[in-house]
Amino acid sequence: MKERSFWCDTVAPFSPAPRELPARVDVAVVGGGYTGLAAARELARRGAHVAVLEARTMGWGASSRNGGMVLTGLKAGAGQLVKRFGLETARALFCASLDAIAYVEQVVAEEGIACDFRRCGHIELAYKPGHFAGFVREAELLQTHFRHPVRLVDKAHLHEEIESDLYHGGLLDEASAGLNPAQYAVGLAAAAERAGAWLFEHTQVTHLARGAAGSGFDVTTTRGRLHADQVVIATNGYTTRLVPWLQRRVIPIGSYIIATAPLAPELARRLSPHRRMMFDSKNFLYYFRLSADNRMIFGGRAGFVPPNAETVRESAAILRRGLLEVYPQLKEVAIEYAWGGTLGFTFDLLPHAGATGDGLHYALGCGGHGVALLSYLGACVARRIAGQPVENPFFSLPFPTAPASLYNGNPWFLPLAGLYYRLLDAIG
Numbered sequence: 289m290k291e292r293s294f295w296c297d298t299v300a301p302f303s304p305a306p307r308e309l310p311a312r313v314d315v316a317v318v319g320g321g322y323t324g325l326a327a328a329r330e331l332a333r334r335g336a337h338v339a340v341l342e343a344r345t346m347g348w349g350a351s352s353r354n355g356g357m358v359l360t361g362l363k364a365g366a367g368q369l370v371k372r373f374g375l376e377t378a379r380a381l382f383c384a385s386l387d388a389i390a391y392v393e394q395v396v397a398e399e400g401i402a403c404d405f406r407r408c409g410h411i412e413l414a415y416k417p418g419h420f421a422g423f424v425r426e427a428e429l430l431q432t433h434f435r436h437p438v439r440l441v442d443k444a445h446l447h448e449e450i451e452s453d454l455y456h457g458g459l460l461d462e463a464s465a466g467l468n469p470a471q472y473a474v475g476l477a478a479a480a481e482r483a484g485a486w487l488f489e490h491t492q493v494t495h496l497a498r499g500a501a502g503s504g505f506d507v508t509t510t511r512g513r514l515h516a517d518q519v520v521i522a523t524n525g526y527t528t529r530l531v532p533w534l535q536r537r538v539i540p541i542g543s544y545i546i547a548t549a550p551l552a553p554e555l556a557r558r559l560s561p562h563r564r565m566m567f568d569s570k571n572f573l574y575y576f577r578l579s580a581d582n583r584m585i586f587g588g589r590a591g592f593v594p595p596n597a598e599t600v601r602e603s604a605a606i607l608r609r610g611l612l613e614v615y616p617q618l619k620e621v622a623i624e625y626a627w628g629g630t631l632g633f634t635f636d637l638l639p640h641a642g643a644t645g646d647g648l649h650y651a652l653g654c655g656g657h658g659v660a661l662l663s664y665l666g667a668c669v670a671r672r673i674a675g676q677p678v679e680n681p682f683f684s685l686p687f688p689t690a691p692a693s694l695y696n697g698n699p700w701f702l703p704l705a706g707l708y709y710r711l712l713d714a715i716g
């Protein structure tokens with residue numbers, strides 16, 4: 289079993305043009321994932337001199353390790369959004385997720401990114417009978433108040449979607465898509481560079497300070513220093529003490545994936561006849577899909593802690609048991625890859641974008657919805673820097689941290705949260 293992202297083996301690594309670090313730029317972008325690369329592409333297209341500063345390689349973070357699900361909605365369901373914000377804001381938040389998918393679709397088409405983007409739809413699967421009752425309410429809300437078409441699939445018809453007896457029905461949304469995440473990341477990096485952005489790998493930003501007389505920022509990196517009029521922080525789950533204000537607001541959570549050997553086409557067709565993006569309704573959810581070469585890509589939050597070699601191995605064993613719970617027919621199929629990555633969660637489970645009190649721009653959060661939403665929010669941040677108006681509810685949401693300063697970026701509570709959610713899954 290290879291302990292690395294399967295997706296990275298499907299694409300040649302991106303090599304930016306070799307350059308010296310410039311002395312000054314209009315905008316420095318910290319982090320070379322979807323957020324940073326989308327922001328850089330948009331800024332460069334508007335004529336800005338942009339440097340993307342990435343500690344490892346372009347797309348190294350969650351952007352080359354995720355499930356490649358380009359999903360409608362947010363981590364919080366439509367019903368929860370209405371309860372918290374009222375119908376109008378909830379609808380605006382949901383519609384932004386649709387705009388985000390359209391944005392990714394447009395970039396992929398405009399830039400000719402070969403990443404297997406397809407509007408294949410997603411289906412959420414009810415792990416318990418009571419969860420399906422929740423789907424019925426959610427479908428009613430989406431159709432009636434959000435004017436967004438979805439379809440309920442009851443247990444009797446579920447085999448039309450998935451050859452598994454585990455689930456109690458599904459909620460189907462045809463607007464979602466799937467893609468190969470590493471191919472998309474590499475394509476976006478190449479597009480940002482074509483647009484004129486300068487990309488720097490192995491360039492970790494170690495310090496940020498306001499420039500002399502308050503103009504711009506002095507950016508210290510492991511490759512030298514530069515001055516930037518504006519800075520975009522695009523570090524999501526990999527956010528560190530570099531910006532303590534953000535670090536107190538982002539919780540890094542590990543998520544893990546295994547990939548089987550390629551399945552025979554006939555078997556793959558039975559397991560997922562419409563090749564949808566699939567995930568279930570547990571707190572410790574499973575998410576799964578087929579790759580272009582018919583591997584079953586099966587992910588989950590086997591533990592909450594960010595990955596290391598030990599947790600990847602442990603998680604691979606846990607996920608294999610999960611895979612066989614869903615698809616016992618895969619008992620003899622080899623697991624060829626296992627890997628993990630770090631997501632950025634926020635205390636209100638919502639994405640956030642804006643600027644800190646010091647004037648640093650950011651977009652992060654999203655949990656497992658960042659493929660579309662963070663590409664889109666990275667682009668929105670860029671448009672705002674370029675002085676364009678952006679109609680977007682994410683920029684005006686209050687951005688909470690833990691009460692009573694209980695969180696300084698060290699997620700000490702994750703094991704407890706893990707136990708709590710496992711308990712909810714057992715009794716809920």
Ligand SMILES: Cc1cc2nc3c(=O)[nH]c(=O)nc-3n(C[C@H](O)[C@H](O)[C@H](O)COP(=O)(O)OP(=O)(O)OC[C@H]3O[C@@H](n4cnc5c(N)ncnc54)[C@H](O)[C@@H]3O)c2cc1C
Nearest residue numbers: 319321322323343349350351354355357493629657658659
């Ligand atoms: C296993 C897994 C499965 C997922 N599945 C899905 C899915 O199916 N659908 C979905 O929508 N979302 C999914 N997500 C979430 C999605 O991948 C992320 O939301 C998205 O990729 C975040 O993009 P980003 O550019 O903000 O951050 P990242 O891609 O994480 O990039 C942040 C980058 O910042 C760099 N960095 C950090 N600090 C510094 C510094 N000081 N200097 C320079 N560089 C720095 C890091 O090296 C890193 O490369 C998943 C995530 C994981 C981990």
